[in-house]
Amino acid sequence: MRIAVDAMGTEKGVGTAVEGALKAAEENRQIEVILVGDREKIEKEAGRLHLEELPFPVIHASEVVKMDDSPSTCLNKKDSSIAVALDLLREKRADALVSAGNTGAVMALSLLKLGRLKGVKRPCLAAVFPTINGGKVVLLDVGANVDCRPYHLFQFAVMGSVYAYKILKKRKPRVGLLNIGTEENKGNRLTTQTFKLLKDSSLNFVGNIEGGDITSGKVEVVVCDGFVGNIILKFAESFARTTLNVVERGAEKALFGLGGLISREWRKSLRKDLDYAEYGGVPLLGVDGVCVIAHGASSSKAIKNAIVTSFEFAKATINRHIESSLSKSGEVRDEIKRDSDSRNGVLYSQQGSN
Known part of the structure; x- marks a missing residue:
């Protein structure tokens, strides 16, 4: 290769x-x-x-x-x-x-x-995070698209599901839509319309999730627009650095004896989970x-x-699987056409129209 x-x-x-x-x-x-x-x-x-x-x-x-x-x-x-x-x-x-x-x-x-791959409207960036149960979750988009429409987020969910299936080895990855509450009617126009698309799809959609659920292990795929996703990514990197620094300072008090040994092993494990170097980079899907x-x-x-x-x-061969999965997602085609015909409203800007 x-x-x-x-x-x-x-x-x-x-x-x-x-x-x-x-x-x-x-x-x-x-x-x-x-x-x-x-x-x-x-x-x-x-x-x-x-x-x-x-x-x-x-x-x-x-x-x-x-x-x-x-x-x-x-x-x-x-x-x-x-x-x-x-x-x-x-x-x-x-x-x-x-x-x-x-x-x-x-x-x-x-x-x-x-x-772009056949059928893809917007490529997106996908980041992988550790979860509290020892698993992993993929969050997308983390910065490629600031302004999105419902069918963009739907496609992110499709691409994220393929990535979780092929790379994270999750047979039927659970998909969550990042929102300010778990109720179906929560959020803005973007999230409520995206919820409908995901709910009516063949994806393993479990509903809205809140920020505190991202690393809870409840889902393997979290979908959001790039504006929100990039903020989460940058905050996560900063929080990881802060956590490691706090742990290092606290560990100085247990440098000797059994406590020190346990502390060193635990810190090594923690650093492996939180250090972005362990994950390398983010794939550009689409x-x-x-x-x-x-x-x-x-x-x-x-x-x-x-x-x-x-x-x-x-x-x-994730790209071929993405194309195949999108071609089977015929349930959004009518929605895409309707949305393309009506570009008015506060949510959609000319900058994000393609």
Whole structure:
């Protein structure tokens, strides 16, 4: 499985991407890494790691998309590492892409170069969280779409269910709609209309769930718009860091004896559950290719895990299953047509119309 890795995207430098790629290739011999970026800088990092040459190919890209680049600037950098890596994916010279670069650029260029899967109206970003019962839950959208319509959220639920089935190995994943209450009539126009679509579908929809239920283990898929989802994602990352810091400070009082040993083992387990590096990156669902976006501040461990995630994604042929599942979702077609014909109202903005 050939994984194109954007070596220029991480805030911590090229070396982080190189080390992560080496770890992934060493851990899984089925992974064939292709590093994309400034060849001179990549080879310099190989020398720093005392390697005569890297065990995988390097494709040169002369430009880098910066985190603060505008959308137009990103699109105009034709030879950026993100653009070149996506070209490899489009030309079937790679099976997946991993980038820790500008999220907006990865999404925009993915749509431009790869296009959407058949039937998909809006691609979305999916994040995986641990649950209190030792399981996992996928939350989507976590940032790709600020303004959504009911059928967008319906499709997120379909894509999330496929992801939970193929990656989390849940035979019939339970779907919850994130809301301010569990009653059917709770929420705004978006959530009440989405509730109707989900209720009448063949998905395993269990109803509305509140924020406190996301990691409760009650569901495997949580659906919301990207505005809400991104806030949850950023808060979760911040809360995880705060929790780990509080635990570290408290553990200083139990450094010796049996209490210290238990504390160290417990902290190690907690860090594994809460550290975003363990999850690597978030997949961009709905584009015609496998794209995993890692955190800009990713460590080599996070890059390694993002590469592993992209390998699992590609191996599971999730995109073909998404297309198949959407083609069977005929119950929303009339709703899509009706909604497309009426774009008035406070909820829907011209910015979000496509």
